[in-house]
Amino acid sequence: MSNAPEAPQFTTDLQDPYVTTTEDRSHEEGGHHGPTALGLQPFQWVSVSMLLLILIAVFVGKVHKIIGGGLDGKIATIRTQLDEAKQLRAEAEALRNEYAAKIANAEKDAEAMLVTAQHEADAIVAKAARDTEEVIARRQRMAEDKIAAAERSVVEELRNRAATAAASAARDLIAERHDANADRKLVDDVIAAI
Numbered sequence: 001m002s003n004a005p006e007a008p009q010f011t012t013d014l015q016d017p018y019v020t021t022t023e024d025r026s027h028e029e030g031g032h033h034g035p036t037a038l039g040l041q042p043f044q045w046v047s048v049s050m051l052l053l054i055l056i057a058v059f060v061g062k063v064h065k066i067i068g069g070g071l072d073g074k075i076a077t078i079r080t081q082l083d084e085a086k087q088l089r090a091e092a093e094a095l096r097n098e099y100a101a102k103i104a105n106a107e108k109d110a111e112a113m114l115v116t117a118q119h120e121a122d123a124i125v126a127k128a129a130r131d132t133e134e135v136i137a138r139r140q141r142m143a144e145d146k147i148a149a150a151e152r153s154v155v156e157e158l159r160n161r162a163a164t165a166a167a168s169a170a171r172d173l174i175a176e177r178h179d180a181n182a183d184r185k186l187v188d189d190v191i192a193a194i
Contacts (some may be wrong), residue, residue, distance in 0.1 A: 128194070135190040 037045070 131194055132191060135194065136187060139187060139190055 036042075040048070
């Protein structure tokens with residue numbers, strides 16, 4: 001490959017007649033893009049006029065103070081609303097906590113009432129059982145006392161009368177007054193009186 005001849009290089013100072021540069025175009029169009037005043041293009045005049053309008057609005061019209069005042073008013077209103085919302089939320093949380101505490105206390109009170117009622121019912125049942133036992137014991141003592149008195153009277157009568165007459169009289173007396181039905185009736189009367 002090193003044996004291959006090199007391609008000749010050609011240089012020309014001539015311009016291609018079909019290629020145009022920006023200089024050529026600006027000369028062909030008349031040399032400018034639009035009317036100018038004081039050397040400024042139209043877009044530059046628009047920029048200058050907007051700058052002047054903004055400066056007049058800021059320094060002469062105090063527009064920035066009006067806008068700032070309006071924004072400050074809105075900010076104050078929003079802060080007030082936020083503070084009210086925070087206060088309402090705090091009140092709602094306090095109410096929620098208060099009612100939760102009331103519910104918890106009500107549940108505790110209900111449990112305490114149930115326990116108290118159970119204790120009272122147990123105490124009443126125990127007292128009724130004790131009272132019943134006492135009444136039965138008292139009635140039994142009374143019955144025993146009556147029986148003993150009857151026996152004493154019978155013994156007295158036996159001494160005074162004949163042995164057979166006294167024994168039959170005692171049996172009749174005991175049979176009439178102190179049978180099982182009479183004892184049951186006495187116990188039922190005592191229980192009913194309680």
